[in-house]
Amino acid sequence: MSPKPPGVDTVERSWRSPLRGPWLTAIYGTALLVALPLVIITGLLDYAAYGPRFDQAFPTNVGWLRLPAFDWPTRPSWLFRVTQGLHVTLGIVLIPVVLGKLWSVLPKLFDWPPARSLAQALERLTLLLLVGGILFQIATGLLNIQYSYVFGFDFYTAHYFGAWIFTGAFVAHVVIKFPRLVTALRSRPLGAEARTSRAATRPEPPDPDGLVAAVPGPATVSRRGAVGLVGGGALLLAVLTIGQSLDGPLRRTALLLPRGRQPGPGPNGFPVNRTVAAAGVRPEQTGPGWRLALRGNGRTVTLDRPALLAMAQHTAALPISCVEGWSTRQTWTGVRLRDLAALAGVAEPASARVSSLEQAGLFRTAILASNQVLDPDSLLALRVNGVDLSPDHGYPARVIVPALPGVHCTKWVAEIDFRGRADG
Amino acid sequence: MAERAARLRARYGAGPWHLVLVTAAIVLAGWVALRVADEATAGRMLLWFLGAVIAHDLVLFPVYAAVDRVLRTLVRGRVTLLNHLRVPALGSALLFLVYSPGILRLGETTHLAATGQDQRPYLVRWLLLSAALFLISALGWLLRRRQASSKRSESA
Numbered sequence A: 001m002s003p004k005p006p007g008v009d010t011v012e013r014s015w016r017s018p019l020r021g022p023w024l025t026a027i028y029g030t031a032l033l034v035a036l037p038l039v040i041i042t043g044l045l046d047y048a049a050y051g052p053r054f055d056q057a058f059p060t061n062v063g064w065l066r067l068p069a070f071d072w073p074t075r076p077s078w079l080f081r082v083t084q085g086l087h088v089t090l091g092i093v094l095i096p097v098v099l100g101k102l103w104s105v106l107p108k109l110f111d112w113p114p115a116r117s118l119a120q121a122l123e124r125l126t127l128l129l130l131v132g133g134i135l136f137q138i139a140t141g142l143l144n145i146q147y148s149y150v151f152g153f154d155f156y157t158a159h160y161f162g163a164w165i166f167t168g169a170f171v172a173h174v175v176i177k178f179p180r181l182v183t184a185l186r187s188r189p190l191g192a193e194a195r196t197s198r199a200a201t202r203p204e205p206p207d208p209d210g211l212v213a214a215v216p217g218p219a220t221v222s223r224r225g226a227v228g229l230v231g232g233g234a235l236l237l238a239v240l241t242i243g244q245s246l247d248g249p250l251r252r253t254a255l256l257l258p259r260g261r262q263p264g265p266g267p268n269g270f271p272v273n274r275t276v277a278a279a280g281v282r283p284e285q286t287g288p289g290w291r292l293a294l295r296g297n298g299r300t301v302t303l304d305r306p307a308l309l310a311m312a313q314h315t316a317a318l319p320i321s322c323v324e325g326w327s328t329r330q331t332w333t334g335v336r337l338r339d340l341a342a343l344a345g346v347a348e349p350a351s352a353r354v355s356s357l358e359q360a361g362l363f364r365t366a367i368l369a370s371n372q373v374l375d376p377d378s379l380l381a382l383r384v385n386g387v388d389l390s391p392d393h394g395y396p397a398r399v400i401v402p403a404l405p406g407v408h409c410t411k412w413v414a415e416i417d418f419r420g421r422a423d424g
Numbered sequence B: 001m002a003e004r005a006a007r008l009r010a011r012y013g014a015g016p017w018h019l020v021l022v023t024a025a026i027v028l029a030g031w032v033a034l035r036v037a038d039e040a041t042a043g044r045m046l047l048w049f050l051g052a053v054i055a056h057d058l059v060l061f062p063v064y065a066a067v068d069r070v071l072r073t074l075v076r077g078r079v080t081l082l083n084h085l086r087v088p089a090l091g092s093a094l095l096f097l098v099y100s101p102g103i104l105r106l107g108e109t110t111h112l113a114a115t116g117q118d119q120r121p122y123l124v125r126w127l128l129l130s131a132a133l134f135l136i137s138a139l140g141w142l143l144r145r146r147q148a149s150s151k152r153s154e155s156a
Helices: A008-014 A022-049 A079-093 A095-110 A118-145 A155-187 A190-195 A223-245 A248-253 A305-310 A337-343 A370-374 B002-012 B016-036 B042-075 B079-103 B108-115 B121-155
Strands: A292-296 A299-303 A314-321 A327-336 A351-356 A365-369 A379-384 A398-400 A413-419
Touching (some): A008 A095, A022 A155, A022 A223, A079 A095, A095 A118, A095 B079, A118 B042, A118 B079, A223 A248, A305 A379, A314 A398, A365 A370, B042 B079
Antiparallel strands (some): A351 A365, A351 A413, A379 A398
16 A cells, blocks of 8 residues: 555544534435435426427437426416425525535545545545535526626536536435445434533544544534534525515515515516516517517417407416526416417417517527417416506516416517417 | 355445446436537536535635634633634625625626616625624623523522
């Protein structure tokens, strides 16, 4: 065996916390084992919600790295609100657990020799994928929900593929370490540990993985304290995040997030996703000269706003939910999309392509699947909460479809192209 | 079969399942890397992936461990005081870590375009939340001290 480089012993002896050990690592690990699959699955569902069938889920070219194809349902109408809200909120809440877990195993990073066998070398490579993966996902996710694109690459591509690298390493890690986790949890009954004070806290017996410090110092925190600290951090983040998914006064509790703020008073005073100014839609485009073009079967029907208001109006309370995890439920009034489809001469459309007045932007068009056009609550909304839509909320008309991601609820609609079964 | 597994264990260092799992994870990561390699920004993604590990293991951890060491020297064995400083400090640092894009106003234009609002309030709010955490912790510490001293005077 090669001689140890200088400093290895010093590093080994400098780990002083008497709390590090298999039990504490297993507690944090169990929390992650239960919660992370939910984050992974809701993340994949959100990809499905964007409609990969119409090439409008990003990244588009993912090969077999996705859930089996299915049509995103419109019921329950809060489906996307819950899946996306859970993905973002849980992802944030787990950050202290991830940090606690990494703290508990950090001495392993400085193990010498780095690997004693090929198995260990390969496993350490997967640990790099695991740790790099989770930190990468947290960093890109946090930056995205706060609209800060300092990383300079496409968020969707990075976050989606990063998720797969992480998930592969996560599965391998869980299966390999599961027996260790069970042994560690059994080694100290939870109830007894919860009653152990700081003064009575002793190091765990030396373990084969070398998590327990060689020269532990006295305990300054009990084990229940360490678990409580991480739990408290998770709770703090939960309290400051959940508000972005709630309506009413509780929204303000998301004090440090963009969607905790009330953008102005009145019926249109709910969060905006992309302002009219940012979209580059000019007032003269949305004035009396605005026309909606309905296409179908090679014909075009043109309607102005009074004509739309003269059609049968339908009102529905539906959430608008965004990929950043925030959502809000409002009461929308307008014309049913299926009525517009019938007017265009395609009563049973296979899909509908909705285009905005917006000239640039990733989401200036969106394709709706058949079930999304035909749902009785799917609207071309003209009004919200009893008044006309504000320019920022899509005046003169916007799409609102149950359980559809917010960015696909096109604002400032200019044209809807209904496609029949034949031209699928 | 058992003999073969034993031979593998001797040469590889673990059982066959271990080999299958780690290989699968590495192959999957490699496949993803090949798919992303065509992107013009692939290098940046790799940099952020590895940078995240370095930032945590070799920057964040040494910094918070060193701060804790300084704190421990300062309080000289008064563990209750130490923890009443540690908890709000960790809380404040955690909030900064998670909400720093808003606090540091990274991305003012994209934030404005998306929400119609600026990022001004976050710094003050974070400072107020941090102050509240320290204040609550300080009150808790004072309460404990009073309880402890009244207990001492009772027993004296």
